[in-house]
Amino acid sequence: MSLDYLVAQPVLEAERFILRPVRKSDTGLISHYASDERVARMTTSIAHPLPPGAVDAFVARAMAEDRSEDVWVIDGTRxxxxxxxxxxxxxxxxxxxxxxxxxxxxxxxNTGLASDALQLLVGSNPLKNDTMFASVFQDNPASARVLTHCGFKYLGDAESFSVARDATVPTWTYSRKL
Structure with a gap:
């Protein structure tokens, strides 16, 4: 990994955690939690059961210099x-x-961690965006509350495919001007 990569994706610090770039050593814990059906069903992209190599591929994409998504681990070791x-x-x-x-x-x-992590990401705005969007499945009102708590405004209803559910699922879409 080059030093440019580390500069391009900063470590963001909060009182009780840091947001840091994904590293290879995270593979085991990501696999452990992502293989939980309750986690997978609330995402569009995590399969359940989790296929062999899926997390390795995710980590490789997250660490690639030509990635289209910056991914941070919510790390509580501090x-x-x-x-x-x-x-x-x-x-x-x-x-x-x-x-x-x-x-x-x-x-x-239910610890406020998602709200705190999102608020840190929005406040830091590491990609210098004008707007951030998010969508949540309509059967996940807790994630919708995280978004509204962090200043996201409801835009409308849509649908997204969930790999874990093997189905198209109704969503709520939100945006936040920065």
């Missing part, structure tokens, strides 16, 4: 916590916009 509590990312879009995606490991649900 406060003596878990090394990986979740994942948050920004997928580049056109017109200086990006799409936010995140998941938090079940042991850390």
């Amino acid at each position: 406060e003596g916590g878990a090394e990986l509590k979740g994942i948050i990312g920004l997928k580049r879009m056109d017109r200086n916009q990006s799409e936010v995606g995140y998941w938090v490991a079940p042991p850390f649900w």
Whole structure:
């Protein structure tokens, strides 16, 4: 990994965690949590059951210099916590916009971690976006509350395909001007 990569994707610091780039050593914990059906079903891209090599491929994409998405690990070690509590990312879009995606490991649900991580990402605005978008499945109101808590405004209903559910699922779409 080159030093340019580290400069291009900063480490973002909060009181109880840091957001840091993904590294190969995260593969085991990502596999552990992403293989949980409760996590996979609330994402568009995580399959359940998790196929062999899927997390290795995800980590490789996240670390690639020509990546289209910057991915951070929510790392709680600065406060003596878990090394990986979740994942948050920004997928580049056109017109200086990006799409936010995140998941938090079940042991850390209902702790405010997702809201704090998203607020840090929005406040830091590492890609210098004009607007961030996000969508959540309509059967995941907790993630919708995270978005509205962080200043995202409801745009409308849509649908996205969920690999874990093998189905198209209704979503709510949100945006945040920066």
